[in-house]
């Protein structure tokens with residue numbers, strides 16, 4: 001289902017903005033797809049293109065070497081707004097596998113993991129340092145090592161990060177949540193049958 | 208657990224739905240109600256199909272198309288290809304997987320967060336999810352209701368559970384009495400202005416206090432709807448007699464002995480005396496004014512007698528840059544009075560304010576008046592039932608006579624996925640919940656307001672204190 005995430009060395013794109021919302025990541029007009037792929041060209045559409053659809057030369061992902069960025073560095077509350085999973089799909093389709101920010105909106109944070117994208121929370125100060133590194137472009141590749149839980153700066157400095165162990169396990173092994181949960185099917189059956197979960201008062205829905 | 212310690216409303220609903228607690232604290236959480244719509248479900252059904260899985264509880268699931276359907280001339284079919292394909296895909300999927308569905312021409316059709324409570328599908332004490340962040344709306348009934356992504360939609364379809372960690376508890380208390388003419392929308396905008404768009408991150412907000420208790424269910428839904436704009440996972444309000452009166456008699460609500468049994472459990476849900484919250488915020492209702500957003504996120508909000516703030520007054524550089532960009536995008540000047548802003552479009556609708564009470568509030572102001580020349584004002588009822596009810600009360604006529612467009616139910620200009628969009632530079636007074644750049648159409652400028660202010664702005668031709676039109 002999803003690709004495993006182990007270790008990544010790549011170009012990081014600096015995006016010094018707070019509250020990057022999901023409408024910015026992928027505007028609603030591109031949500032009319034019934035597939036998960038193909039959204040990369042519309043990633044950050046309004047920031048990336050002008051009204052005539054031409055690239056805005058000053059937007060980071062329109063500049064070399066960031067057209068090939070695999071890591072994105074941003075400020076607070078990244079991914080706020082809607083629950084649309086089209087946001088991580090668009091990031092992934094563009095080639096982004098890791099987003100580093102001081103914090104993330106909850107639903108977006110969950111959605112990234114489910115698509116093999118690693119969200120890393122680091123302090124604003126460290127994010128700013130990494131952004132300075134990222135400005136050096138090609139000469140300053142950043143390494144993200146999930147097993148070791150470190151981000152390695154171009155100067156070799158190792159910055160540890162925290163991650164939920166369960167999410168780490170799934171990501172390292174490319175495991176699908178549903179498969180995991182279905183291992184608990186007997187517990188779900190037992191819950192449905194139990195007195196504690198007595199839902200006999202709750203009518204079933206049929207039309 | 209049960210009964211052993213003082214618990215919040217959230218704790219109680221959560222505890223009652225934990226199927227299994229894994230060693231690291233992640234819980235397998237049982238989901239009672241799953242609402243499905245056309246935009247965030249196609250890839251989920253496709254995932255089931257590829258893995259050879261089925262829907263575990265079709266009888267706990269309801270599907271409806273709302274986000275991208277047209278709100279005029281619907282009987283002629285959907286003209287836009289991609290929207291039509293998405294709706295047809297939903298119809299194929301519900302047929303294949305046996306999921307109950309309200310067809311787009313049926314009166315039960317409407318915005319997913321309007322129809323859940325309206326049909327009695329959303330009930331107190333239940334867990335409710337939907338692939339849409341404004342699922343928080345249903346928390347007004349005392350349910351734990353939250354938005355999920357498409358992978359989680361697939362997960363719930365397949366397993367009727369989610370893998371979740373408990374959220375933290377936050378209490379937002381609004382004490383005292385609201386001034387006359389100030390509404391639920393103003394309360395929630397004032398809350399977001401105070402705590403910010405990330406103020407609730409990681410938390411479930413319980414709204415309490417006498418001003419919340421005094422709200423009707425429509426108002427409570429408006430407040431919980433925008434919990435997500437404060438960054439919270441969900442918003443909840445303890446169920447009380449107002450809630451029970453609302454639920455009783457709805458098509459899918461329990462009846463007779465089942466209702467008695469349900470009521471016994473619902474009455475046990477309010478937070479225990481002495482329950483502890485990780486965070487508490489208190490607002491004085493008497494100080495809340497009619498509110499309006501000036502910028503491009505919901506925390507950029509001021510009272511209607513306020514002015515466009517000066518970004519240079521901000522200490523933090525990042526924020527200064529962000530606010531400067533907002534002033535520019537919104538086409539404003541620093542110090543400009545909000546009431547001096549002319550309006551091109553008025554949108555009354557959405558899951559925040561598309562209920563009958565909201566339309567009545569607009570009609571009260573519109574009665575005997577005319578929409579200002581050059582203003583396009585549209586009313587989009589939240590469901591077929593809201594539309595029928597308004598027509599039965601004759602308030603559609605009042606609005607049409609005043610110059611409002613009376614449309615068919617759906618999300619419409621809340622997110623501009625259907626033909627209802629702003630054009631670049633247009634300024635809109637909108638009763639929806641998001642004012643992000645381009646949310647209502649590329650280049651569009653959104654001011655979030657209450658239905659009363661939206662209607663008053665349509666008449667005045669500029670943003671205005673609705674109390675002047677009472």
Ligand code: SF4
Nearest residue numbers: 341557558618621622
């Ligand atoms: S009305 Fe707007 S916010 Fe509500 S569900 Fe529809 S698009 Fe989402």
